[in-house]
Amino acid sequence: MTTLEKTTDEILQLAADHFKVPREQLSPSDDFFKKLGINSLQALDLLTRLEQHFRIELPDYELQGVSDFRTLAERIQSRL
C-alpha cells in the first residue's frame, strides 16, 4: 500500500467510525458531504479530527472545493 493509499484508508476508517457509516460503503472517490450526510459544521468537526489523527495543521482554505476522500487525502499527505 502506498503512503497516499494508507492515508486515504485511515481517513475512510476515521469517517466510518465517527459518522457511523459501514467502512465498506466508503470509497476514495466518494463525495464525503453526500456519502456521510454532513453539513459544513460537521465537515469542520471532521477536519479537527483529521488534524488530531495525523498530528497536522490543515488550514480550512485548503479544503475549499474539496469534497472527495482522495483529494482530501492528497491535501493531508502534503502536510505529513
Next chain:
Amino acid sequence: MKTFRGKTLSWQVADGTIELSLDRAPCNEIGTETLAELENFVTALDSLQREAHALIISSARKEGFCAGADLRELYHRSQALPPTERLAGVRDFLERIHRVMNALDAAPLVTIAAVHGVTFGGGFELALVCDLIIADKMARFCFPELRLGLIPGFGGIPRLKRDLGNAVVRDLLLTGRSINATKAQSVGLVSQVAAEGDALRVARATAAQIGKFDRDTTIAAKIFIKPLAHDELRREIDVFCKLFTRPAVEAGLRKFVESTDALPYLP
C-alpha cells in the same frame, strides 16, 4: 438576582462561581436580544460578584460556544433603515457591545471561557475578554470577518494583540483560517485543553482552585496584568464603521443572508 433565565442566556450562582450559559439557536449568534440580556447580566454582575470569586461563560448549544454576531439581523436591520441612518445603527450596536465586553474584561473576579465547537468572530471575541480560556479538544477559533470585507468589531484585535504576538493576530486575521484547540494552546491562547464534552467540568475545577486564594490579591494581580487597550478599542470601532459603509460589505452580507447553508459562516 441569583438566577436568571432569558431568551438567549441564563445565569446562576453556585459555590462562589457565577455560571453564564449562552443558549440561542443555532449557535448563539449575538444580535440585539442577546446584547440586551448581556447588558442585564453586566448590571446584575455588580451585586453577583459580591458572593462569587469566579465567572464561567459557556454554551448550552451543541454546535459550539458562539458563532459571532448575528449577521442576518445586522443585514436586515440595516436594510430597513435609510442609507443615511445605517451607520448610526451599527455604531450604536458596537458602542453597546464594547461596554459589555469591557465590563466583563475588567470584572473584579476571575473569568473563564469554557468553549467547545465553533468559537468564531464575535464568539471568539467574547472568549478573549475572559482571563482564561479552557477549550474542549474539538473547539475551533476563527476571525472570518475579512471574508465579509470587515474587521472584528467586538474588541477582538486589541485583545488578541494584548494576549499574543502581533504575528499570530495577523495570521488569524489576514488568512481567516480557523485553528483547533491544540494549536490555540500552543500559541498561548488557550490555557487548558479538555476532553470532548469536558470543558465546563474543567472550568469548574479551575474556578474551585481560584477560590482558594485571597480575593483582593487575585483582583490586584488581574488589574496589574490585564489592562484594557482603550485607545485601540476606540479605533477598532472607527475602522469597522468606516469599512461598513462600502458596497462590498453590503454585497458580502447579502450573499451570507441568501446562502441556503445552515451555517454559512463556516469555510
